[in-house]
Every structure is written in C-alpha cells, then in structure tokens.
Amino acid sequence: MIEEPPLLTIKRAERRPTDAQIAAFQNVPTSFVVDAMYGGGALPANIRALGDGRDYDCRAAGPALTVDTGPGDILALLAALSEIRKGDVVVSAFAGHQRGAAAGDRVSAMMRNCGAAGFVTDGPMRDYAGVVETGLPVWCDGLTPGSPFGTGPGRIGYPVQIAGCAVAPGDMVVADRDGVVVVPFDRIDDVIAMMARVAEMETALDADLRGGLTVPPDIRELLDSDKVRYE
Numbered sequence: 001m002i003e004e005p006p007l008l009t010i011k012r013a014e015r016r017p018t019d020a021q022i023a024a025f026q027n028v029p030t031s032f033v034v035d036a037m038y039g040g041g042a043l044p045a046n047i048r049a050l051g052d053g054r055d056y057d058c059r060a061a062g063p064a065l066t067v068d069t070g071p072g073d074i075l076a077l078l079a080a081l082s083e084i085r086k087g088d089v090v091v092s093a094f095a096g097h098q099r100g101a102a103a104g105d106r107v108s109a110m111m112r113n114c115g116a117a118g119f120v121t122d123g124p125m126r127d128y129a130g131v132v133e134t135g136l137p138v139w140c141d142g143l144t145p146g147s148p149f150g151t152g153p154g155r156i157g158y159p160v161q162i163a164g165c166a167v168a169p170g171d172m173v174v175a176d177r178d179g180v181v182v183v184p185f186d187r188i189d190d191v192i193a194m195m196a197r198v199a200e201m202e203t204a205l206d207a208d209l210r211g212g213l214t215v216p217p218d219i220r221e222l223l224d225s226d227k228v229r230y231e
Contacts, residue, residue, distance in 0.1 A: 008079050011157035015170040016063050017188055022087060024192045025061040025174050025183075032202070033174050033181045036194035043120075043139075043180040044163045050125060050138040053177040058137040060118030061174045062087040064167050064182070068155040071097035076154025077107065083156055086115035089173040093160035094123030100146040103138075105130025112136040120173060120180055122163045139180050 025033070034042050049058035065088040069076045077092050084090065090111055094102040102123030103111075108131045111119055118137040124144040125131060131138055141163075159168040165182065167173070172183040172191075183191050205213075215223075222228060 005153060007152040007154075008076060009153075009155045009158075010079070010083065011155075011169070013065075013083075013085075013157060013169055015185055016085075017170065017172055017185070021172070021188050021192065022062060024195070025172055027059070028061065028174060028195060030174055030176050030178045030181045032195055032198045033183065033191065035198045036191045037181075037183065037187070041181040041183060043165050043182065045179060046141050047120065047122060047139050047163050047180055048141075049175070049177050049179075050131060050140060051128060055132045056135060056137075058139070059176045060089055060137045061172065062089040062117040064089055064091045064169060064171045064173050065116075066157060066160045066167055066169050067092040068158060068160045069094055069102070070152075070154055071095035072100040072149055073151060073154060074103065074107065074148045075150045075152040076156055077103065078150065079154070080156045081110050081114050084111065084114040084116050087117050088115070089118040089120060089175070090116050091160060091162060091167050091173060092119070092121040092123070093162055094121050096122050096141065096163070098124060098141075098144065100148040101126035101144055102140065102148065103131075105134060108136045108138065109134045118173070118175060120162065120175065137175065139175050 067076050067080045102121040105127035112134050120139045122141055124142040125140045126145055157169050167182050170185045174181045
C-alpha cells in the first residue's frame with residue numbers, strides 16, 4: 001500500500017539576517033539594491049505593487065518566509081501564519097495561477113496581525129479596497145475576484161520559484177513601487193557595502209544635475225573618440 005504524502009511539509013527557519021542587516025535595507029530604493037547587485041536580483045515587472053501603490057505606501061524590506069502553495073491553493077499560506085516572525089516578507093509561490101486569488105483582505109489582515117512586513121506572490125490578489133485598508137504592502141500579478149482552494153498539499157520554508165526567480169528562506173526581500181528585489185542570504189553583507197557606494201555616486205550625480213549637467217562626461221568622451229563614426 002502506498003503511503004499518503006503529508007498535506008503540509010514545514011521546514012523551520014535555519015538562517016535569518018541579523019537585525020543590523022535588516023535595518024541596513026530599510027527605506028533603500030530598490031534601484032539602489034539592483035545597482036549594488038550589478039543589475040541582478042529584480043523580479044519580473046509583472047510582479048507589481050498592488051494598485052501600483054497609488055492608494056497606500058508600498059514599501060517593505062525583510063527576510064523571506066517562503067511558501068509553496070501550488071496553483072490556486074492557499075492551505076500552505078494559511079499554515080504559514082504560525083511561522084511568521086515580525087518583519088518577515090511572506091513570499092508565496094502560486095505557480096502563476098490566474099483564475100483564483102493568492103490571497104484577499106482577510107488573509108492579508110492576518111499576515112499583518114502576525115507581524116509580516118509585506119507579501120509577495122506571483123498570483124493575483126482580490127478584495128483590493130480591503131487589502132489596502134489592512135496596510136499590508138503587497139506585490140502581485142494583478143487582481144481577480146476568483147476564489148482559491150484550501151486543500152493542499154503545500155510546503156513552507158523551502159526554496160521557491162517566483163516568476164522564474166529563485167527565493168530561499170532568509171534571503172532579503174526589498175520592495176517598493178518600482179518592484180521587488182531579492183538579495184541572496186550569502187550576499188547580504190557584500191550588497192550592503194556596495195549600496196553605500198551606489199548612494200555616494202547617486203548623490204554626486206544629483207549634485208551635477210542641479211548644476212546643469214546635460215551629457216555625462218564618459219558619454220561625451222566616447223562621442224569624441226575614434227570609437228564613434230559620424231556620417
């Protein structure tokens with residue numbers, strides 16, 4: 001006789017960024033984080049702030065609590081409520097399913113009550129006004145009135161794929177109105193150090209722009225070189 005597989009598989013968190021590491025990413029623009037990762041880390045543009053962030057402040061930065069619900073199901077997400085630590089960003093892999101919602105206002109409220117800093121999914125949401133009212137920052141793939149199932153199976157605390165991008169438990173998730181960036185756990189310190197350099201360069205460029213900069217010096221130099229042919 002074949003043994004029935006478990007309805008849920010939960011792996012307790014083995015790694016988590018320090019409080020200092022988490023603090024270093026607060027209120028940092030996602031563009032700075034991407035630049036600090038040499039152009040990497042961003043999720044595809046279809047994973048967007050709910051309503052493009054027009055009705056409330058969509059910003060979050062925290063460790064990933066990963067959930068693999070499977071298409072159209074939220075049993076694992078509901079079970080993951082008991083695993084949320086304050087400041088976590090819940091990352092729910094919904095397999096891109098479009099005919100049911102990955103969460104709605106009531107699940108969003110529960111995540112907020114459990115201390116989640118944000119919610120990221122590759123599925124659509126529902127109950128827009130209610131989700132906004134909860135104040136939970138959400139990034140998703142649109143809206144639908146469709147209902148999800150709650151039958152499982154699902155997994156919590158394992159690496160997941162969101163819109164073709166890998167997210168592992170304990171990775172830093174940084175998100176704002178521009179989108180979502182994932183910083184692998186092992187790269188957190190390097191990215192923090194590089195973010196400081198990016199901020200310095202951005203500050204210097206802003207000063208040049210206020211001073212009337214039109215064409216960047218390196219582009220001007222290129223245009224004056226033998227690498228460009230004018231006809």
